[in-house]
Amino acid sequence: xxxxxxxxxxxxxxxxxxxxxxxxxxxxxxxxxxxxxxxxxxxxxxxxxxxxxxxxxxxxxxxxxxxxxxxxxxxxxxxxxxxxxxxxxxxxxxxxxxxxxxxxxxxxxxxxxxxxxxxxxxxxxxxxxxxxxxxxxxxxxxxxxxxxxxxxxxxxxxxxxxxxxxxxxxxxxxxxxxxxxxxxxxxxxxxxxxxxxxxxxxxxxxxxxxxxxxxxxxxxxxxxxxxxxxxxxxxxxxxxxxxxxxxxxxxxxxxxxxxxxxxxxxxxxxxxxxxxxxxxxxxxxxxxxxxxxxxxxxxxxxxxxxxxxxxxxxxxxxxxxxxxxxxxxxxxxxxxxxxxxxxxxxxxxxxxxxxxxxxxxxxxxxxxxxxxxxxxxxxxxxxxxxxxxxxxxxxxxxxxxxxxxxxxxxxxxxxxxxxxxxxxxxxxxxxxxxxxxxxxxxxxxxxxxxxxxxxxxxxxxxxxxxxxxxxxxxxxxxxxxxxxxxxxx
Numbered sequence: 155x156x157x158x159x160x161x162x163x164x165x166x167x168x169x170x171x172x173x174x175x176x177x178x179x180x181x182x183x184x185x186x187x188x189x190x191x192x193x194x195x196x197x198x199x200x201x202x203x204x205x206x207x208x209x210x211x212x213x214x215x216x217x218x219x220x221x222x223x224x225x226x227x228x229x230x231x232x233x234x235x236x237x238x239x240x241x242x243x244x245x246x247x248x249x250x251x252x253x254x255x256x257x258x259x260x261x262x263x264x265x266x267x268x269x270x271x272x273x274x275x276x277x278x279x280x281x282x283x284x285x286x287x288x289x290x291x292x293x294x295x296x297x298x299x300x301x302x303x304x305x306x307x308x309x310x311x312x313x314x315x316x317x318x319x320x321x322x323x324x325x326x327x328x329x330x331x332x333x334x335x336x337x338x339x340x341x342x343x344x345x346x347x348x349x350x351x352x353x354x355x356x357x358x359x360x361x362x363x364x365x366x367x368x369x370x371x372x373x374x375x376x377x378x379x380x381x382x383x384x385x386x387x388x389x390x391x392x393x394x395x396x397x398x399x400x401x402x403x404x405x406x407x408x409x410x411x412x413x414x415x416x417x418x419x420x421x422x423x424x425x426x427x428x429x430x431x432x433x434x435x436x437x438x439x440x441x442x443x444x445x446x447x448x449x450x451x452x453x454x455x456x457x458x459x460x461x462x463x464x465x466x467x468x469x470x471x472x473x474x475x476x477x478x479x480x481x482x483x484x485x486x487x488x489x490x491x492x493x494x495x496x497x498x499x500x501x502x503x504x505x506x507x508x509x510x511x512x513x514x515x516x517x518x519x520x521x522x523x524x525x526x527x528x529x530x531x532x533x534x535x536x537x538x539x540x541x542x543x544x545x546x547x548x549x550x551x552x553x554x555x556x557x558x559x560x561x562x563x564x565x566x567x568x569x570x571x572x573x574x575x576x577x578x579x580x581x582x583x584x585x586x587x588x589x590x591x592x593x594x595x596x597x598x599x600x601x602x603x604x605x606x607x608x609x610x611x612x613x614x615x616x617x618x619x620x621x622x623x624x625x626x627x628x629x630x631x632x633x634x635x636x637x638x639x640x641x642x643x
Contacts, residue, residue: 161186164221165597166214166236168192168201171253171278172227173290176206178323181292189217197287214239220247225320226252226275230391234263241267249316251276255339256395257303257332264305275303277339278325292324300325303332335527340399344392345407348400350382532620536627539578543632547571547639554636573631579628583621 163179165172168190176188191211192198201207211217218224218240226233233252237260240250250273254260258273280298299322304313311328321326330338330391357375361367393400547554557567577615 159368161222162220162222163188164211164218165190165207165227166192166224166240167227168194168207168287169199169227170281170285170287170290170294172225173197173201173206173225173287174280174292175253175278175323176292176508177203177227177290177291177331178295178325180206181320182322182324189221200287202306214243216243218457219243219245221248223316224248224250226250226254229388230256230259230395233260237267237269237273239416241269244269244272247312248272249274253278254395255343256336256392257312258336259395261303261305261332270305271309272312273305274308274312275301275305275335276316276320277301277303277335280325296324298325299328301328301330301335303335309428336396336408337399340396341403344400345403346391347381348404349407350379354379354382356439381498382534383550392425398595448538536624539627540631543575543578544635547632547636551639567636568633572629575628575632576625582628584623585619 161183163176165176165188168176172192173192176190178186179186187209188207189209190198190201191206191214194209194358198207202210209217214236220345223327224240225242226236233254237250237386244250250264252260252553253276255277257277260275261273264270278295278298278300280294280300300312300323302316303319317327317329357367357371414433418426420426554567557570558564562570
């Protein structure tokens with residue numbers, strides 16, 4: 155499907171996720187026409203009033219025959235039913251997608267229905283503790299990972315078009331094989347929920363009559379078991395849909411728990427301490443490393459795939475550029491590995507680290523010029539301030555002489571002039587803090603994507619040093635100049 159200025163987009167089901175997707179699409183493309191079928195009428199009326207949707211369908215019929223995209227936003231167990239109902243009405247080039255958290259059964263159904271060429275699985279990794287259209291928001295999808303699971307028959311054109319639509323929603327597309335997706339979500343979502351539920355039940359069934367465990371349960375227990383309070387119906391569906399991946403990962407987790415138990419129960423405290431220290435150290439390193447893969451820039455696609463998946467790219471390439479996070483990775487070894495994979499095509503490597511090294515002389519030159527320019531501006535500002543004070547005192551000679559004549563002492567007069575200088579300093583400090591610093595950060599942000607090799611460092615020490623110098627100048631300059639004028643009389 156080629157990119158066009160106008161699209162018809164259909165939704166079946168319109169809760170939290172469906173409503174959020176529709177709002178995100180409308181925010182990016184208000185001209186797109188959105189039609190919705192849902193069992194509940196209230197959210198549809200609300201969406202019409204919000205001008206998020208344009209038409210309401212009462213059933214799955216030929217109203218969807220004009221759709222370029224159809225989002226299936228129903229529970230996992232009903233998605234396949236709607237795919238079957240939609241099949242007679244799907245026009246050539248239409249992309250059918252879903253938002254289910256398990257992909258295996260859905261992909262299987264698409265294959266059995268002969269929809270491999272037009273079905274692309276989807277799973278926005280976003281949500282809320284609330285539900286329903288009334289709680290939907292385009293912001294739910296902003297910078298959130300949006301998993302895309304194409305089929306073997308998905309064309310490059312269709313995939314590219316769908317990726318662009320996801321990016322228009324301000325989400326971050328992540329392309330994965332559907333089997334890999336199911337195993338991954340089993341590990342990071344499904345099994346953790348089951349562990350939380352199992353731990354809660356274990357504590358509940360082993361608590362004493364006084365409920366001491368319940369009484370003393372604090373932050374650690376609450377953080378671990380918070381997700382156990384999820385919808386029983388939803389998790390029943392998930393476990394039935396993804397049982398193979400869940401059981402496989404549960405077996406590995408149980409094996410790891412047995413290993414931990416065996417190491418704790420041994421009779422050598424030193425070995426136990428060493429094991430536990432290494433365990434928590436490894437876990438801490440893993441969690442820290444995981445943070446390095448968080449992406450906030452919705453203009454980039456994050457792709458997780460096997461070497462076989464990468465090999466397919468050289469047969470049917472659909473990307474002009476692949477950006478790979480190589481933090482804590484040897485760049486030379488990675489380059490060698492990629493060259494061995496892409497041996498039949500031309501590939502050029504650009505390293506940000508190497509680019510920074512090559513540009514370092516230019517960066518140093520810019521820094522020197524910038525510091526010199528800043529110093530010149532600072533000196534000009536100081537000279538301008540001194541000039542203002544001199545002009546102010548010269549214009550007030552008669553006033554100051556009158557104050558002395560009516561009894562004001564030299565000391566009192568000096569205090570008055572110093573106080574005026576301090577007022578000038580305070581005004582300068584306020585302007586610098588609320589205008590100067592935010593303005594410099596804003597200017598830098600405009601060039602941050604293209605000039606990534608320039609880093610903004612705000613030095614509090616330099617900031618206080620400059621302000622201290624300005625304070626001294628503001629404090630003593632009026633006094634020094636007035637004293638000088640008195641001596642010249």
